[in-house]
Amino acid sequence: MDSLESESSSSHSQRVVWSGPSQSEGEADEPTGLLTQRQQTLLSYWQELLPEGKSGNLPLWADFDPLRIWTSITRLVVYEVLDEGKDLFFRLAGAEFERYFGQGVRGRRFSAISSPERTRAGLKSARLLYETPVPQLVHGWMEAGRRDHVTYSRLSVPFALEPGRRLGIILACYEFGANGPPAVARVGGD
Numbered sequence: 001m002d003s004l005e006s007e008s009s010s011s012h013s014q015r016v017v018w019s020g021p022s023q024s025e026g027e028a029d030e031p032t033g034l035l036t037q038r039q040q041t042l043l044s045y046w047q048e049l050l051p052e053g054k055s056g057n058l059p060l061w062a063d064f065d066p067l068r069i070w071t072s073i074t075r076l077v078v079y080e081v082l083d084e085g086k087d088l089f090f091r092l093a094g095a096e097f098e099r100y101f102g103q104g105v106r107g108r109r110f111s112a113i114s115s116p117e118r119t120r121a122g123l124k125s126a127r128l129l130y131e132t133p134v135p136q137l138v139h140g141w142m143e144a145g146r147r148d149h150v151t152y153s154r155l156s157v158p159f160a161l162e163p164g165r166r167l168g169i170i171l172a173c174y175e176f177g178a179n180g181p182p183a184v185a186r187v188g189g190d
Helices: 037-049 066-075 095-101 116-131
Strands: 014-019 076-082 087-093 136-144 147-160 167-176
Touching (some): 116 147
Antiparallel strands (some): 076 087, 076 167, 136 147
16 A cells, blocks of 8 residues: 655645555555545446556546435535646535535635645645546545534545546545544644
8 A cells, every 4th residue: 555645834734545556446455444435436436437458547527427426426526637736626516525614615726715734735635646647545634614623534536538638637535524534643743
């Protein structure tokens, strides 16, 4: 299992706990014990969509059918990748995500609605996903409306907008609080 740490200047708001080479169904290096049932369903469906016999090619966004994972809809976020991962555009955000985030985000840029620290950490993982387009599991925390913060687990899977093209869409399934990871420790033991 590949384990990576996201860096930030003052605290660790997120960390990549798994970045997988899962380009084929049933591959051994999967984070099965780390995924919720909804995230496992998304990963399995994404693997079904991989083009046969075309190693390294991504599933096409046009082939994605949200009804195949309808039980996760409220926890899904569809990000459009801008400028090779230098920013993200919220194409769609499920109601559960927006409730925890504390505001509507659809139609907005990630960099315009997040704190500078969250923007650095979030866009770092987006660039990593752009450079190495494989499923990615992140555990972290975010400021959440009227709360101090909320913990989350995010499985992101990459899609292309056209055959043979680079990553254009990131589909993420979020789990929060009790359904997410244990609290992520901040630097300094907070």
